[in-house]
Amino acid sequence: MKHPVTQFALAGLAVLAVFGAGALLALRSLGHTEALRDARQFATLAGQGVVEPAIAPGLLGGDREAIAAVDRIVQERVLGERVVRVKIWSRDGHVLYSDEPRLIGSRYPLDDAKLDVLRTGRTQAELSDLTGPENRFEQGQGSLYEVYLPVRAPDGTPLLFETYQRTSSVASTGRRIWMPFAALLLASLGLLWLVQVPLAWRLDRKLRRTQQAREALLVHAVEASTDERRRIAAELHDGPVQELAGLSYSLSAAAQTETSPAARETLDRAAAGTRDSMRKLRSLLVEIHPPNLRASGLQAAMADLLAPLQARGIDTELTVEPGIGLDEEAERLVYRAAAEALRNVQRHAEATRVRVAVTRGGGHVRLEVTDDGRGFAPGERERRREEGHVGLSLLEELAARAGGGLEIRSAPDEGTTFRLELPQT
Numbered sequence: 068m069k070h071p072v073t074q075f076a077l078a079g080l081a082v083l084a085v086f087g088a089g090a091l092l093a094l095r096s097l098g099h100t101e102a103l104r105d106a107r108q109f110a111t112l113a114g115q116g117v118v119e120p121a122i123a124p125g126l127l128g129g130d131r132e133a134i135a136a137v138d139r140i141v142q143e144r145v146l147g148e149r150v151v152r153v154k155i156w157s158r159d160g161h162v163l164y165s166d167e168p169r170l171i172g173s174r175y176p177l178d179d180a181k182l183d184v185l186r187t188g189r190t191q192a193e194l195s196d197l198t199g200p201e202n203r204f205e206q207g208q209g210s211l212y213e214v215y216l217p218v219r220a221p222d223g224t225p226l227l228f229e230t231y232q233r234t235s236s237v238a239s240t241g242r243r244i245w246m247p248f249a250a251l252l253l254a255s256l257g258l259l260w261l262v263q264v265p266l267a268w269r270l271d272r273k274l275r276r277t278q279q280a281r282e283a284l285l286v287h288a289v290e291a292s293t294d295e296r297r298r299i300a301a302e303l304h305d306g307p308v309q310e311l312a313g314l315s316y317s318l319s320a321a322a323q324t325e326t327s328p329a330a331r332e333t334l335d336r337a338a339a340g341t342r343d344s345m346r347k348l349r350s351l352l353v354e355i356h357p358p359n360l361r362a363s364g365l366q367a368a369m370a371d372l373l374a375p376l377q378a379r380g381i382d383t384e385l386t387v388e389p390g391i392g393l394d395e396e397a398e399r400l401v402y403r404a405a406a407e408a409l410r411n412v413q414r415h416a417e418a419t420r421v422r423v424a425v426t427r428g429g430g431h432v433r434l435e436v437t438d439d440g441r442g443f444a445p446g447e448r449e450r451r452r453e454e455g456h457v458g459l460s461l462l463e464e465l466a467a468r469a470g471g472g473l474e475i476r477s478a479p480d481e482g483t484t485f486r487l488e489l490p491q492t
């Protein structure tokens with residue numbers, strides 16, 4: 068898996084890219100709308116502010132003087148980088164004026180959009196269809212916007228004023244509007260990202276350090292508890308266990324010299340009871356302070372685990388493959404699993420026989436604990452687990468974490484087989 072900070076940085080970059088692209092598109096369309104508005108305003112200013120006052124009454128009749136007067140104004144003040152053509156139409160479709168003289172006097176009936184402008188007085192803009200015959204002289208100028216609006220002759224006759232503006236100039240106006248915003252936006256997004264990455268990196272380092280501290284604390288706590296168990300075991304062993312041993316010895320000795328049979332029997336029973344308590348204490352010692360596996364060896368440690376079962380009259384059999392040589396972790400897990408399996412046999416199985424085997428082969432170590440007890444139905448374990456009995460589930464987890472597995476086979480009255488497998492090279 069990649070480093071979390073790298074992941075964070077990449078995810079941040081992806082979000083930034085998506086957001087940035089969305090914002091750029093929105094800005095661009097905003098710029099475009101603005102530019103179109105600008106084109107319309109320019110046409111309105113040219114038509115109503117500049118050309119309309121120069122229209123003489125004679126223009127409607129095709130008077131040369133009147134045409135020349137409009138042409139002067141158009142050439143001087145309207146045509147340029149942006150506007151490449153101007154036309155003035157009468158309502159019936161005659162071109163009354165154009166800066167292209169070949170068009171003047173010809174007639175192309177106005178379409179609905181243009182008639183609409185004359186009716187409503189609203190300015191219209193659209194991408195020019197340069198294939199129309201009235202537009203044949205505008206070809207070769209690139210794509211053009213037609214913007215048309217109504218103007219009035221001195222006698223009040225409504226006329227249509229039309230400009231053709233280069234789309235490239237409209238687009239560049241748009242760019243001038245949105246580019247600075249886009250640059251600012253991208254810069255601040257990038258900056259935000261740059262600021263976040265070191266922050267995330269610091270946070271990650273802090274988290275890691277906290278986690279390490281927690282782990283160290285846990286290890287320390289486990290060690291402390293092991294120390295404490297060792298101390299209690301030592302005190303029990305050196306104190307009560309030794310005293311009980313002495314006591315049972317004295318009681319037996321007293322029984323030997325006692326003449327009254329009743330008293331002797333009482334003393335014998337007391338001596339036996341004391342020895343029994345001593346044995347119980349000793350097996351408690353094994354539980355609270357498990358043997359040092361390395362020192363005593365798996366075989367001896369497993370034999371100790373079987374002792375309480377033998378004491379209950381259960382027939383036991385133990386085989387540990389000679390020279391099995393497991394690594395420390397596997398050895399500990401095998402011991403722990405055997406302890407749980409045998410505890411279960413003692414508590415639940417009502418068995419008369421139990422067999423324990425530790426073998427190696429095929430890159431695995433295998434522990435098998437088989438009993439001939441009452442077994443259990445599949446649902447029982449589930450039910451017990453819900454009541455908080457998690458011995459086997461915990462082992463399953465430990466085995467999985469060590470890369471191995473745990474398998475329990477059982478059926479009512481058919482005994483139980485417990486099998487743990489761990490990788491071992």
Ligand SMILES: Nc1ncnc2c1ncn2[C@@H]1O[C@H](COP(=O)(O)OP(=O)(O)OP(=O)(O)O)[C@@H](O)[C@H]1O
Pocket residue numbers: 411412414415416438440441442443447448451452455456457458459460483
């Ligand atoms: N050898 C066995 N013979 C019969 N039943 C068994 C045997 N081993 C396990 N079981 C059944 O499976 C159940 C689950 O065992 P598990 O070890 O998970 O829990 P537990 O022993 O009941 O409680 P703990 O959490 O103390 O181990 C047991 O309650 C018992 O019903």
Ligand SMILES: [Mg+2]
Pocket residue numbers: 407410411458459
């Ligand atoms: Mg159990």
